[in-house]
Amino acid sequence: xxxxxxxxxxxxxxxxxxxxxIWGLSFMSFDNGIALGNVTxxxxxxxxxxxxxxxxxxxxxxxxxxxxxxxxxxxxxxxWIVSIGLLLVFF
Numbered sequence: 859x860x861x862x863x864x865x866x867x868x869x870x871x872x873x874x875x876x877x878x879x880i881w882g883l884s885f886m887s888f889d890n891g892i893a894l895g896n897v898t899x900x901x902x903x904x905x906x907x908x909x910x911x912x913x914x915x916x917x918x919x920x921x922x923x924x925x926x927x928x929x930x931x932x933x934x935x936x937x938w939i940v941s942i943g944l945l946l947v948f949f
Contacts, residue, residue, distance in 0.1 A: 859921050863914075863932060870910045870935050877906055880942065906938045 884903045887896040917932035 859925055866932055867914055873939055910935045
C-alpha cells in the first residue's frame, strides 16, 4: 500500500511540471469573452494541485483502516491526467 501511494504521488508530482504551462495557456480561452464554459474549463484545470494535496492527505490518513477508500481517494487526481492525455491524443 505504501509503495502504491508513493509511486502514484510521484506521478502526480511529475505531472505538476507540465500543469503550470497548461494552466497558464488555459486563460487564452477568455479571448472570445467570458462565458460559463471558459470559467469552468480554467477552474477545472486550476483545481488539479488542490485535488492532489487533499486526496493525498486523506489517502495517507485512511491507508491503515480503510485501504479501499484510500486507493479510490488517491486515484481521483488521475482523472485530470487521463482527461488531459485524451484531449492531447484525440485533438
